[in-house]
Amino acid sequence: MNPFIEIITQPDNIAIVIMIFMVSFFMVWAFQQAFHNDRLLAAGLPVDGENDKFVDTFKPLVRIELIIALVVMVGLTIWSIAVDAPLEEIANPTLTPNPAKAPWYFLGLQELLVYFDPWLAGVVLPSLIVVGLIAIPYIDINPKGNGYYTFAERKWSIIIFSFGFFVLWLLLIVIGVFFRGPGWLWYWPWQEWDHARVVFEPFRDLSSVVGIDSRSLAGFILGAVVTGAYMIGGMVWPYMYWKKNNPEFLTQLGMVRYITTVFLFITMMSIPIKMVLRLVFLIKYVWITPWFSI
Amino acid sequence: MKSLPEITNQVKKNLIWKSIFRRDYRNTVRDRAQAVFGNVFLHLHPVQVRESAVKLRFTWGMGGITFFAYLLLIITGVVLMFYYHPSIDQAYTDIKDLEFQVPFGVILRNLHRWGAHFMVIVVMIHMFRVFMTGSYKAPRQFNWGVGVILLVLTFLLSFTGYLTPWDQLGFWAITVGTNMGAATPLLGYQGPFSEFLHITPFNDVRFALLGGALVGGNALLRSYIWHCIAIPLVATILMFVHFWRVRKDGGISKPQK
Numbered sequence: 360m361n362p363f364i365e366i367i368t369q370p371d372n373i374a375i376v377i378m379i380f381m382v383s384f385f386m387v388w389a390f391q392q393a394f395h396n397d398r399l400l401a402a403g404l405p406v407d408g409e410n411d412k413f414v415d416t417f418k419p420l421v422r423i424e425l426i427i428a429l430v431v432m433v434g435l436t437i438w439s440i441a442v443d444a445p446l447e448e449i450a451n452p453t454l455t456p457n458p459a460k461a462p463w464y465f466l467g468l469q470e471l472l473v474y475f476d477p478w479l480a481g482v483v484l485p486s487l488i489v490v491g492l493i494a495i496p497y498i499d500i501n502p503k504g505n506g507y508y509t510f511a512e513r514k515w516s517i518i519i520f521s522f523g524f525f526v527l528w529l530l531l532i533v534i535g536v537f538f539r540g541p542g543w544l545w546y547w548p549w550q551e552w553d554h555a556r557v558v559f560e561p562f563r564d565l566s567s568v569v570g571i572d573s574r575s576l577a578g579f580i581l582g583a584v585v586t587g588a589y590m591i592g593g594m595v596w597p598y599m600y601w602k603k604n605n606p607e608f609l610t611q612l613g614m615v616r617y618i619t620t621v622f623l624f625i626t627m628m629s630i631p632i633k634m635v636l637r638l639v640f641l642i643k644y645v646w647i648t649p650w651f652s653i
Numbered sequence: 654m655k656s657l658p659e660i661t662n663q664v665k666k667n668l669i670w671k672s673i674f675r676r677d678y679r680n681t682v683r684d685r686a687q688a689v690f691g692n693v694f695l696h697l698h699p700v701q702v703r704e705s706a707v708k709l710r711f712t713w714g715m716g717g718i719t720f721f722a723y724l725l726l727i728i729t730g731v732v733l734m735f736y737y738h739p740s741i742d743q744a745y746t747d748i749k750d751l752e753f754q755v756p757f758g759v760i761l762r763n764l765h766r767w768g769a770h771f772m773v774i775v776v777m778i779h780m781f782r783v784f785m786t787g788s789y790k791a792p793r794q795f796n797w798g799v800g801v802i803l804l805v806l807t808f809l810l811s812f813t814g815y816l817t818p819w820d821q822l823g824f825w826a827i828t829v830g831t832n833m834g835a836a837t838p839l840l841g842y843q844g845p846f847s848e849f850l851h852i853t854p855f856n857d858v859r860f861a862l863l864g865g866a867l868v869g870g871n872a873l874l875r876s877y878i879w880h881c882i883a884i885p886l887v888a889t890i891l892m893f894v895h896f897w898r899v900r901k902d903g904g905i906s907k908p909q910k
């Protein structure tokens with residue numbers, strides 16, 4: 360069989376294919392409604408649902424819930440008749456599969472292991488994702504776009520969230536499922552997995568780019584300066600920018616919210632930055648300390 | 654021969670019928686309302702809802718679909734528990750038995766497995782919907798937070814279920830996953846600064862998760878109990894908090910400008 364067909368029809372991967380279709384469908388539907396409402400807003404008209412009337416719960420709502428429940432049940436039943444859940448060989452601690460993959464919804468995090476050490480990729484970043492998600496309602500002080508689809512009224516929050524959700528979460532999952540083979544190396548879905556393949560890429564650390572040993576004191580200091588400059592610069596620069604261009608927004612936001620927002624944002628952006636550093640510039644670590652490396 | 658309406662009428666006068674349904678339904682405003690708040694399940698809903706609640710376009714029914722998937726998983730999960738022993742000697746063969754011995758065992762297991770994948774997918778889409786309609790904004794900030802915890806619990810429910818068949822897939826997925834625990838700063842033996850707390854493989858986070866230094870019988874028992882009892886308990890309670898708050902925050906959000 361064509362390896363591509365083979366990989367997407369593996370029983371557990373069918374879920375990912377279904378996810379890709381469902382997510383794409385609802386993404387289009389959401390943005391389509393958002394742009395629709397944006398046009399209404401621009402024309403000064405009420406948005407969808409603004410002049411909603413009330414209807415009885417019994418039966419219109421109960422009926423539609425029943426229909427949805429039936430459709431879902433039928434769909435899952437067909438899926439369960441058509442595809443059998445796999446059962447692999449009995450667990451064997453002495454036989455490590457290569458690659459050993461986490462469950463699919465954690466593959467985005469496993470993918471981060473390429474770019475960050477485990478304490479960051481597996482512990483700190485996931486915790487910050489949860490904290491960051493919970494923080495969203497408290498740091499998004501834009502009162503508009505409450506209770507209806509819109510893009511124009513909350514561009515930045517939607518762009519940032521969508522980047523996190525579609526690229527950093529879902530795309531990385533898809534990569535982990537379909538494009539990662541033995542040794543966590545990149546394989547196109549139509550490529551045969553080769554267990555003997557080794558890829559030698561001459562990774563270096565940031566300071567060695569300028570000829571300083573990253574494990575020397577000078578390298579340590581350089582790394583600290585670069586990391587610190589990113590964090591501190593990332594915290595200060597937006598402040599200066601808003602102070603100059605939109606001081607009112609800054610006052611409304613307040614210090615605590617400002618620090619939280621910007622900290623979460625630069626942490627999130629450190630992920631694509633480290634990806635570029637590694638993939639384009641072959642840089643592994645920015646800063647090496649005796650206790651941890653970043 | 655009696656006609657159908659006559660039979661219906663007679664049934665409705667029957668003492669048993671009356672004891673269950675308490676009153677007749679006549680499709681009046683009062684009876685439609687009574688149908689909702691007189692029923693323990695339906696009274697999750699208000700008596701009347703805004704049109705967009707029945708139009709799908711706004712919520713896509715995604716929260717409801719997530720809840721439905723959860724109920725399906727509880728039902729199939731409870732039935733699976735009748736056939737399963739959480740011990741490394743029996744777990745794997747129990748699953749094999751489902752395949753070859755238990756009537757409808759295969760479809761039971763499939764429903765549970767695909768239902769779990771499905772729930773993870775739809776809960777993420779539900780979160781996306783809530784974000785896109787800005788429904789986390791005041792007064793719903795807290796309920797968004799409850800939702801995020803539910804999202805994490807959904808992942809953990811699925812994750813803990815992975816190990817239960819005791820096959821290679823689950824074993825190594827859990828090994829990879831819990832190895833992350835070993836990397837926890839301060840509290841994992843491979844994590845930064847853990848040497849200051851004298852953390853070893855035998856007293857760190859990973860040890861606590863697995864009940865040992867390796868994935869073994871204790872880990873299987875632990876994940877089973879997290880999967881079947883501990884997490885569902887918390888998730889169920891939080892779901893009711895979630896639904897309660899949807900009501901108390903004014904129902905499904907409507908445009909506020």
Ligand code: HEM
Nearest residue numbers: 712714715716717719720780788797800801803804905906
């Ligand atoms: C097990 C998981 C969950 C279940 C069963 C669930 C269920 C529901 C249901 C039935 C509703 C009613 C409206 C609708 O169907 O959209 C709802 C609304 C809501 N959910 Fe969830 N939910 C879950 C997870 C989440 C998550 C992950 C979030 C966000 C991070 C979230 C945030 C909200 C908010 C803010 C509302 C109110 C929306 C509005 O008023 O428009 N929920 N949820």
